[in-house]
Amino acid sequence: MTTIANRKGEIMLERAEDASQFWAYDFSYSKDADLTLLDNVQFIYELSLAELELRAFGADYEVTNGLREFKLNNKSNELNEKIIKKSSYLKSVGKNFTDYFQIIQKNRTRSVNQYLTHWVYPYKGKFHPQMIRALLNIIGLKEGDTVFEPFSGSGTTALEAQLLGINFIGIDISPLCVLQGKVKTNSVYAIDEITKSKNVLISKIKPSLFNQEQDFYKVLEGIKDNNTRDFYALTRLLAVSDESRRGRSFEQSFIKNLNLMIDSVKDYKEITETLHLKLGNVNLKEGDSRNTELPDNSIDGIITSPPYSIALDYIENDAHSLEDMGYKLNEIREDFIGVRGKGRERVELYNNDMKKSYSEMYRILKPNKYAVIVIGNATYQGQEVKTVEFTVDYMTGLGFKLERNILKLIFGLYNVMKKENILIFRKVK
Ligand SMILES: C[S@@+](CC[C@H](N)C(=O)[O-])C[C@H]1O[C@@H](n2cnc3c(N)ncnc32)[C@H](O)[C@@H]1O
Numbered sequence: 514m515t516t517i518a519n520r521k522g523e524i525m526l527e528r529a530e531d532a533s534q535f536w537a538y539d540f541s542y543s544k545d546a547d548l549t550l551l552d553n554v555q556f557i558y559e560l561s562l563a564e565l566e567l568r569a570f571g572a573d574y575e576v577t578n579g580l581r582e583f584k585l586n587n588k589s590n591e592l593n594e595k596i597i598k599k600s601s602y603l604k605s606v607g608k609n610f611t612d613y614f615q616i617i618q619k620n621r622t623r624s625v626n627q628y629l630t631h632w633v634y635p636y637k638g639k640f641h642p643q644m645i646r647a648l649l650n651i652i653g654l655k656e657g658d659t660v661f662e663p664f665s666g667s668g669t670t671a672l673e674a675q676l677l678g679i680n681f682i683g684i685d686i687s688p689l690c691v692l693q694g695k696v697k698t699n700s701v702y703a704i705d706e707i708t709k710s711k712n713v714l715i716s717k718i719k720p721s722l723f724n725q726e727q728d729f730y731k732v733l734e735g736i737k738d739n740n741t742r743d744f745y746a747l748t749r750l751l752a753v754s755d756e757s758r759r760g761r762s763f764e765q766s767f768i769k770n771l772n773l774m775i776d777s778v779k780d781y782k783e784i785t786e787t788l789h790l791k792l793g794n795v796n797l798k799e800g801d802s803r804n805t806e807l808p809d810n811s812i813d814g815i816i817t818s819p820p821y822s823i824a825l826d827y828i829e830n831d832a833h834s835l836e837d838m839g840y841k842l843n844e845i846r847e848d849f850i851g852v853r854g855k856g857r858e859r860v861e862l863y864n865n866d867m868k869k870s871y872s873e874m875y876r877i878l879k880p881n882k883y884a885v886i887v888i889g890n891a892t893y894q895g896q897e898v899k900t901v902e903f904t905v906d907y908m909t910g911l912g913f914k915l916e917r918n919i920l921k922l923i924f925g926l927y928n929v930m931k932k933e934n935i936l937i938f939r940k941v942k
Pocket residue numbers: 636638639640641663664665666667668669670684685686687690800801802803817818819820821827848849850851
């Protein structure tokens with residue numbers, strides 16, 4: 514008998530086969546290609562970003578072999594080295610694998626994007642890490658520069674900047690987001706302490722771990738190292754989320770994820786050593802993008818995606834974890850952008866809040882530097898809210914010039930089309 518579930522599987526397979534027609538290509542790679550794209554590159558906007566990245570590195574290139582390879586016209590050891598260390602969409606340069614290709618092999622999940630510690634909390638609306646790495650390069654950020662993210666969310670940019678040796682400053686109004694970003698980036702410095710604490714911690718909290726919530730946080734207070742404490746707090750919240758969203762057993766989720774998280778942090782440490790990466794500093798804290806408290810003209814670049822989906826309620830989404838951390842949802846809701854008010858008022862409040870945030874971005878960015886905003890139009894109560902136009906108009910009025918507007922079209926599950934814009938602004942006035 515064909516069940517609906519079976520039929521869904523069949524439909525998805527058919528669609529997956531169709532998908533190859535989006536970008537059909539011959540799998541036989543040339544033996545002597547200068548640069549080869551990674552297999553996971555499948556959308557045209559990704560090819561555009563790959564090209565912009567090569568231009569930022571100073572490469573003079575031609576796209577060849579079904580758009581899967583590049584020929585370099587200005588070869589040099591220096592250029593090769595730069596592409597190997599930094600590029601985001603390439604698998605190899607001549608016979609050498611890129612750093613990025615080696616980094617993404619360190620993946621404990623089934624999702625290609627969730628390598629290293631990117632996966633450690635199921636946050637809705639995560640950036641695509643590969644795209645962020647490319648954008649960091651495209652706007653010309655280098656080792657030692659500082660990138661700022663006013664809505665740092667799950668910490669995707671924090672981790673990608675860290676990997677490229679770029680210093681990161683980030684704020685988010687949600688304490689849960691800040692915790693995620695910290696665990697993703699700081700645990701690599703605390704892996705010995707984390708591993709040492711594991712058995713002691715489990716023996717102390719068992720058997721009450723899985724019933725009496727208060728005990729867990731009390732036991733955590735006994736851990737001196739901040740990074741280790743954060744790590745175990747997030748492990749608990751991951752299990753809280755698994756239990757409430759997916760109905761999984763808290764206990765099983767806790768133990769399974771704890772081991773996986775430890776392995777992911779070890780992977781991170783190992784790849785840092787193998788590739789001799791000099792990690793950037795990460796400075797993440799709770800804060801409000803409308804008032805960042807950062808000095809004027811102090812930042813080398815901004816990459817962010819604001820809460821454009823005024824229909825997506827970030828507080829509701831993470832309600833279980835925020836409550837477990839001891840927060841009163843109604844109290845923290847006040848400062849979240851995009852979730853206050855109803856109907857037309859909600860859009861007005863959103864626009865006013867975003868104006869303040871964009872003005873802050875303008876104030877703290879150094880002249881001639883870039884701010885990248887990834888944003889799409891939201892649908893709220895059946896109507897399209899033109900967030901993209903609003904952003905372009907307001908930013909331009911502030912003294913930014915829109916240098917590029919890259920349309921990011923992607924097809925999600927069941928071929929639902931998602932449209933976002935990658936807006937690259939430069940502070941010109
Ligand atoms: C689209 S998400 C960012 C996702 C992020 N790019 C990622 O990869 O995970 C928007 C974020 O804005 C945060 N936010 C909402 N109001 C804020 C405010 N006033 N100040 C700073 N962050 C705020 C939310 O907590 C949410 O994490």
